[in-house]
Amino acid sequence: MAMKKFINDPANLTSELLEGYVQAYGDKVALAGDRTVVRAKCKDESKVAIVTLGGAGHEPALSGFVGEGMLDASVVGDIFAAPGPPPVFEALKLMDRPAGVLFVVLNHAGDLMSANMAMDMASKQGLNVRQVLTHEDIAPGADSPAEDRRGLVGCVPLYKIAGAAAEAGKDLDEVCRVAEKFNAQMATLAVAIKTATHPQSGEEIFALADDEMEVGMGQHGEAGTGRSQMMTADQTARVMVEQLAKAVKAGKGDKVLLIINGAGATTLMEQFIIFRAARKVLAEAGIEVARSLVGEYLTVQEMAGFQMFVAKMDDELLSLWDAPCDTPYLTVR
Amino acid sequence: MAMKKFINDPANLTSELLEGYVQAYGDKVALAGDRTVVRAKCKDESKVAIVTLGGAGHEPALSGFVGEGMLDASVVGDIFAAPGPPPVFEALKLMDRPAGVLFVVLNHAGDLMSANMAMDMASKQGLNVRQVLTHEDIAPGADSPAEDRRGLVGCVPLYKIAGAAAEAGKDLDEVCRVAEKFNAQMATLAVAIKTATHPQSGEEIFALADDEMEVGMGQHGEAGTGRSQMMTADQTARVMVEQLAKAVKAGKGDKVLLIINGAGATTLMEQFIIFRAARKVLAEAGIEVARSLVGEYLTVQEMAGFQMFVAKMDDELLSLWDAPCDTPYLTVR
Amino acid sequence: MIRRAASDIRAAVDELSRLDSATGDGDHGSAMLRSMDAAEKALAEAGESASPKDVLFQAGWAVMSAAGGATGPLLGSLLMGLSEGFGDNPRLDAAGTAAAFEAALASVRKQTKAQPGDKTMMDALVPAVTAIREAADAGAGIPAALKQAAEAAAKGAEATVTMQARFGRAKNLGERSIGSVDAGARSMALLLAGFAAALGGK
Amino acid sequence: MIRRAASDIRAAVDELSRLDSATGDGDHGSAMLRSMDAAEKALAEAGESASPKDVLFQAGWAVMSAAGGATGPLLGSLLMGLSEGFGDNPRLDAAGTAAAFEAALASVRKQTKAQPGDKTMMDALVPAVTAIREAADAGAGIPAALKQAAEAAAKGAEATVTMQARFGRAKNLGERSIGSVDAGARSMALLLAGFAAALGGK
């Protein structure tokens, strides 16, 4: 089928969507420059700032989580494409402060190159920035080298954890420490069942047969680890939960944060059904779902599928998770 | 294409999704009986309760808005089907209190029949219940009789307005008054561009050609007012805004609440682009978008399209809109 | 009476769903099946000694809980209206039955504004109630009155073939709703035929 | 030098995008076009009197801002590495040029671990830098050194046809990435050919 989307000139997608976004949530976010989303009301300079970067087309991620208790700035690229190093460096400079900046980067080649370049510039100019790289995709195997593992929806809870520590006035070392602790204890697995069209080229980002699903599919149509026949919700959840629990070494008595992140066209109805099934499998293993999210946090246009995220939680992480936040797409009172 | 969804036995869809839902948000909601979602922590009996009913398959609506500042109970039917009168009556009885109950019903034949029957029973048993019927769809013409106009996403902001009044301790007359005031000042128009599959029958709920869109399509595939060639986001927004502004009689200097409600497969990216375009058209007419929401509130499975909602707001309605609420899918701090 | 109707309906589940597929969502057969199961269960639970009023009320309530869709409230209202019509001291004669069915119709009319001609169950129900009243006024007994009602209902249901639906899901089809019997009218005719057969002794 | 390269690239925009379509997302032509526009603009703004160091830095920064995708950071790093390599007191001879290109390669290597054989721009860049160094060590002048670099780059780019991509978007294709020249290697070869032509006096 031809691409059917409510858009105008494909060249203006990112600027139009950002314009709409900051208008829609003008009480919470604003644009700094063309492509950097910042809080409407800046955080106190005495607190560590949290900055991230990434391509557009995954809404509400990443900019949907700019706001109290989470991000301070999100530098946005074009659809599925990293922003260049200069705007990233500019954002780091804008957020620079004695308390320092935590810079969260998702492991994707383009993002990483821009981030590294910007970090180089930042260190040359003496900015106080520390980088955390997320790479929690376990599709290539939980033990494969970090550089082969992509950063998926795990960035969102990591913003929350790090953001809460920063908001609480922790210093950069502490904010880094909790972010890295959480980073080391999280894992995501994605599954796709229907493709999406790239809103600029109008082309399908991958192809799957009518009765096929693919576990491990990346969030831009990158090939996964294995195609199989379509399974039921219960079967799919079991396959995924077992790999995830193993990856984070969760066992009897452990507490986890479980996130079901819809890719775009998969309904909340299905997500709840998957969530219920995932809880069941975890319960069988004696693992407690201490906290959870179900919904669309990082999407892949109108792709059908979802990401399942599991992180092992301790009391410190739980209390950071429970701290209030107020962003357009995640609010905790 | 064959139906491709993450489900198990289609007969169990609603019960499984509700089970998953209350597990996911156990701090906010719980099940009373099989199919009625209530708050995890009941509201003070001295305050008016807000109850609603409707079919499943539209997640997060309606039950996603049970919680502080919005609904007290939502009675859920099967996929796209009203619950029967008995559970509705049971919910009214459960929520009965001296302060009274406001019962919000969306105008759909099945919902209305169950609601009327339950109201009959309630009045026979002397319960203190008042009904508000939403029918803000302007597809058949803003001036057509209320009974021909369906209740669409407008129920969600109405829950918010009425819920805030109830939470503030207003009496049933007052809660009814603000609900009816808001009800009289709101209008919705829906547009669809890609069909969805009914998750039980596996059949497409309507058919559209590859280059067609349909304005006025109902939220179960009910025929709309007119098919046309696919338009750009800007064109679509203009066509819809002009009809909506006229319907609510908004003009120069007026303030409105604008909601873009994604149907399922339409991306947030597109919703922001539409929102931006809608604001532009409103601005040309001197109408201020005082408040807004963009996202998926009432969906139609994986249908692509959206509902655009406009309500004329005065200071009273704005302050009710701004009051805090804490539900799984709408939180205001 | 209800039991006989129930067994007729069960035999026709597939036909009803097929008719509903033509103009609706294809679930009318299963809705009627659930209704009949629920009604029989209510009957069994009420016990032999229960009054018509109580039995019909329980059956109506059970149907509403079980059937879902349009059938639940409509058929439930019919049964609950019958219950009210018989009242505490049922006159079990043709005139009393006619009055009860009139009350039932009134109760259904609280749920819907559909009239004969709108291609709904009303096309079977309304002429059936008229037929009972006329038979009663003419001095017929209950079996004869119900037999005439069943015949009127069957005729009314058949006539829906050429109608365009103005209520229910079929309404969305506009002119495309013409050409098949309305599922709800057909099941209503079957119900009344079942009642008549039960009391007609065959 | 940059101007000549820019005009060669502009002539090849469609070819580059076509190559990128085979294994990537088809935007390499437009990315290179934006890069060249940005670099020329930086050149013009820097003015005649600016040092190579400053001009190259500005050009690199501009390319990074403009190009997007993989091209921005990689080509930008190359230019900024050249800038650093020339330093404040550029030795404008073959040895100095070789050192500058070595610095540029080191700068690119901070961005990517891709090696020759991985089907990326490195397949053109690495042999080109080796060629400049060898020419300089053998006592050649700048024009000759760049000519040899351009030839090495062209050969390196051609050789990517049979390679399987291990970096960038093409990596996802696995074996299907074999069979066409890598877009980034081709554009790198064009760039170096442009440099050589500019200094070769033709």
Ligand SMILES: Nc1ncnc2c1ncn2[C@@H]1O[C@H](COP(=O)(O)OP(=O)(O)O)[C@@H](O)[C@H]1O
């Ligand atoms: N508003 C209405 N008024 C009267 N009868 C109706 C109405 N809506 C539906 N019906 C009847 O109900 C029948 C469909 O019943 P059923 O399939 O069980 O319900 P649904 O349409 O909700 O799936 C129709 O064939 C029609 O006779």
Ligand SMILES: Nc1ncnc2c1ncn2[C@@H]1O[C@H](COP(=O)(O)OP(=O)(O)O)[C@@H](O)[C@H]1O
């Ligand atoms: N990680 C990498 N290391 C080295 N070169 C790369 C890398 N990724 C991509 N390239 C080069 O960039 C070229 C593609 O550039 P371009 O199309 O502009 O970027 P994108 O792939 O982001 O669309 C590839 O042909 C390859 O030569």
Ligand SMILES: [Mg+2]
């Ligand atoms: Mg039906």
Ligand SMILES: [Mg+2]
């Ligand atoms: Mg139905």
Ligand SMILES: [Mg+2]
């Ligand atoms: Mg490309």
Ligand SMILES: [Mg+2]
């Ligand atoms: Mg690209």
